[in-house]
Amino acid sequence: MALRSGPMSRLLLPGRTLIQRFAYLFLLLGAVGLMLVGKADVVLVERARTAVIDATAPILDFLSRPAAKVAAAIEDVRQLWDLRQEVDRLRQENERLLRWQQAARQLESENAQLRELMNVVPEPGVRFVTARVIADAGGAFVRSLLVNAGGRDGVRKGQIAMTAQGMVGRVAEVGDRQARVLLVTDLNSRIPVMLESSRERAMLSGDNAERPRLQYLGTNARVEVGDRIVTSGHGGAFPPGLPIGLVASASDWEVRVQPYVDMSRLEYIRLVDFQLDGILLEADRSLARSPGRR
Amino acid sequence: MIAVSLSRSLDRLRRVTPILSCFLMVLLSVAPHGLPQFQAVSPDLAMMTVFYWAIYRPDLLPNWAVFVVGLFQDLLGGVIIGLNVAVLLIVHYVGLSQRRAFIGKPFVIAWVGFLLVAIGTGIVFWVALSIMSGTIVIGRAVLFQYVLTFALFPVMTWVLVRVHRYVVG
Structure with missing residues (x-):
């Protein structure tokens, strides 16, 4: 694959190279600065993210359509093989x-x-919005999704993302026309759960692996492969009893849970408003309540 | 007159094609493909694109544009802001400073060069993320991501060579 080299031999003159190097150093320092700013001012970063994603949401929406079609076609062919079964x-x-x-x-x-x-006392009413997944951002480091419904559709931070099989995650950022859902498998996801049969409390914490870990189980808790895991409702962020998954492996030092939902093939998810805001900070809460604002 | 201004704007469009292609690759890499088990290992398309243009047309992809592309990727992808900026800048710098070693040589040499760059940036990425998040992020998905990125490099180069020849000129 030989290529024509363009007219840029001038770039290699020593003087220019020196300036170029300084430019790199300057830009790299800028990148490090951005990392520090991102760590220090979470709100600013979130605003910037929301703005960028809002602006690109129509393009992402457009791009996700053929992808969904191709995936559906592959699935169709696969299903033809074992239709009878x-x-x-x-x-x-x-x-x-x-x-x-x-x-x-x-x-x-x-x-x-x-x-x-x-x-x-009756539970508060439940409203939900169904949204299409327009991007699964993050790659190997973050487990989150972008969906094509946002603040103007009634989506609020802290709402629960579900499918018919079970819980997917939680709305982490809300833009005008899109929202970011943090999956239960994400490194930052912590969900108070319990074993459905024994009512033993634990914390389901994601670590970017496909199967999140069960932490802080009682020392005498008995866990067996196949036990159902549901939300416990502690902390007031999640309603109790939402199905999450099954215990997939249980050893002395680690218990892992296989979620009911296959996170890699989500197309439509429901964002459910259980009218809970247990985990939101006071500032977020006022934001979450006043519609139309970010 | 009209023909002149048209050809001028076409020319301008040509000159920004490398930058636009980087942005397009960032968008493509977050678009859901629905392939089971592959969500975690989406290849880093922008990295390949930056590497390609840094070698073959660095005059059309200046380092400030790489900065903006990286920032766009960070804002869209939800990883730590600035991390992709740094990674892409390193890729661009290595590509640009070593381009003499790649131009006019067999493709395999560029491929091996890309492998070395990918390994280096992969380590930077992994260490930075582990420091920033305070835990050791498990490495298997990361490894797969880079293996896939490496494996797709010839495909990407094939596409970019066509873009280079017929669009950029």
């Missing part, structure tokens, strides 16, 4: 689910009756 599996699953549906209906009516008897 899939039908069988779904038929069985359908049967099982119908039985569950019956059970759920019974429980629902029983629950309603009991609530009425006990005079339980």
Whole structure:
């Protein structure tokens, strides 16, 4: 692959090289300065990010459409291979689910009756927005998504991102037309959870691996592979009982959880407003409440 | 008159193509591709593009433009602000200062050069991120990301050579 060399031999003159080197040094110092500023003034960085992403959201939206199409086509071809098996599996699953549906209906009516008897305070209403994933930013270092719904669609910081299978993450930044969702697998994600069967409390902390870790389990807690993990609702940031995943591996020093949702193939997610703002700071809270402002 | 001004604006467009291509690559690298297991290892397209132009047309990709591209990538990608700026600047500097070693030589030499640059910046990236976040970020995904970036370099070069020949001229 031989290439024509352009008219830039003048760049290699010694004087220019010296100036060039100084320019690099200057720009590199600028980069280091940016890192320090980013560490010190989180709000400023977040504003800048939101502005840039807002400006590029239409382009990202445009780019994500063919990508989704290609992914769907690949998936189609793959599914053709094992269509028959899939039908069988779904038929069985359908049967099982119908039985569950019956059970759920019974429980629902029983629950309603009991609530009425006990005079339980009703949970606040739940609203949600469904949004399309327009970018999965971050690569190997950050687990977050951009979705094409933002402040003007009613998305607020702290809302929970879910699919039908379970929890995906939490809204971390909100722009006008887009929002950033921090996935449960991200390095910065900490979610108070419990084991559904034993009600044992723990903290689900992401470390950018596909399976987040379960930390701060009680010393006598018994964890087994396959245990269901749900949110505990402690701290007031997440409602209790949202499904997150199953215990995938449990050893003496580490317990890892496989989320129900396959984070690599998200296309549409729901951003649910449970009307909770336990983790937001006082300043954020006023922002979160006044719509139309960032 | 019209023809003159048209050719002038076309010429201007040609001259900013390298910079525009860098921005486009940043956008492409965050677009969701939906491939299972590959989300974590999206290749660093901007790094390859910067390296290419630094070698073959550095006059059209000045270092301040690299700074802006890196900043754009950082703001969009959600990693620490300034980290990609530094990484891309290093890539640009190495490409530019060693371009004599690459121009007119077999492609394999540029590829090996890129591998060395990628390894170096990968280490910078990983160390900086581990320091800034206060934990050791696990390295496997990082490694895969760089392996993929390295493997896709010929493909990217193929595309950029076409852009170089037919658009930039």
